[in-house]
Amino acid sequence: MATFRRILVKLSGEALMAPDGYWLDTQILSSLAEDLAAATRAGFEIAVVIGGGNIIRGARMSAAGWIDRPTADSMGMLGTVMNSLAIETALNAAGVPARTMSAVSMPTICETYARQPALHHLDKGQVVVLAGGTGNPFFTTDTAAVLRAAELRCDAVLKATQVDGVYSADPRKDKDAKRYETLTYMDVLQQDLQVMDASAISLARENKIPIIVFDIHKPGAFAETMAGKGTHTIIKDEG
Numbered sequence: 001m002a003t004f005r006r007i008l009v010k011l012s013g014e015a016l017m018a019p020d021g022y023w024l025d026t027q028i029l030s031s032l033a034e035d036l037a038a039a040t041r042a043g044f045e046i047a048v049v050i051g052g053g054n055i056i057r058g059a060r061m062s063a064a065g066w067i068d069r070p071t072a073d074s075m076g077m078l079g080t081v082m083n084s085l086a087i088e089t090a091l092n093a094a095g096v097p098a099r100t101m102s103a104v105s106m107p108t109i110c111e112t113y114a115r116q117p118a119l120h121h122l123d124k125g126q127v128v129v130l131a132g133g134t135g136n137p138f139f140t141t142d143t144a145a146v147l148r149a150a151e152l153r154c155d156a157v158l159k160a161t162q163v164d165g166v167y168s169a170d171p172r173k174d175k176d177a178k179r180y181e182t183l184t185y186m187d188v189l190q191q192d193l194q195v196m197d198a199s200a201i202s203l204a205r206e207n208k209i210p211i212i213v214f215d216i217h218k219p220g221a222f223a224e225t226m227a228g229k230g231t232h233t234i235i236k237d238e239g
Contacts, residue, residue, distance in 0.1 A: 183234075212225055212235075
């Protein structure tokens with residue numbers, strides 16, 4: 001696998017959750033920040049998109065029937081802003097300049113996302129933490145991650161998960177699950193592998209952005225994966 005220079009890292013909100021169910025585990029947050037900081041010091045340019053599932057899931061709340069989907073998704077976007085501010089703070093504490101930019105304008109809290117300023121921050125060596133999803137309901141943060149990767153000329157999307165790649169089934173439940181080294185975008189769509197939603201995979205395919213799936217819990221995983229080492233699955237076009 002080729003090495004990359006500018007990367008978008010997609011984190012799930014659940015990655016920050018404490019074992020007791022509290023929405024934020026400061027030890028996990030610090031560990032993630034140290035890994036991202038090490039990768040930045042190694043010369044990589046990094047943007048981050050994080051979900052809000054540790055706080056609220058708009059689709060799940062809407063499915064319960066007491067709130068409409070656009071409102072529930074707006075609440076979910078606010079959850080991503082909280083997580084992004086936490087990551088920004090942890091990165092600054094780790095000695096790496098970081099800046100939160102939100103697709104939902106809230107100028108008294110963080111900078112509003114715009115492509116040119118975001119590119120400028122990346123060029124200056126800052127980690128850009130992209131909050132608020134796409135700023136629209138009905139789109140997941142997976143889709144937001146691939147969209148921002150395309151806008152910011154990222155070489156790849158790193159999808160951080162709970163396992164070391166893409167499997168045919170959940171390896172934590174099925175001991176016979178097969179891990180894939182490589183997949184095409186169409187493999188993921190046709191086999192409904194649930195790595196990212198179909199909109200995100202289709203957008204990555206259209207823009208020829210590789211998606212690399214790796215284990216978030218392994219120390220040093222970010223830098224190792226970006227250097228083309230370690231265990232992971234890469235999703236890209238054939239050839």
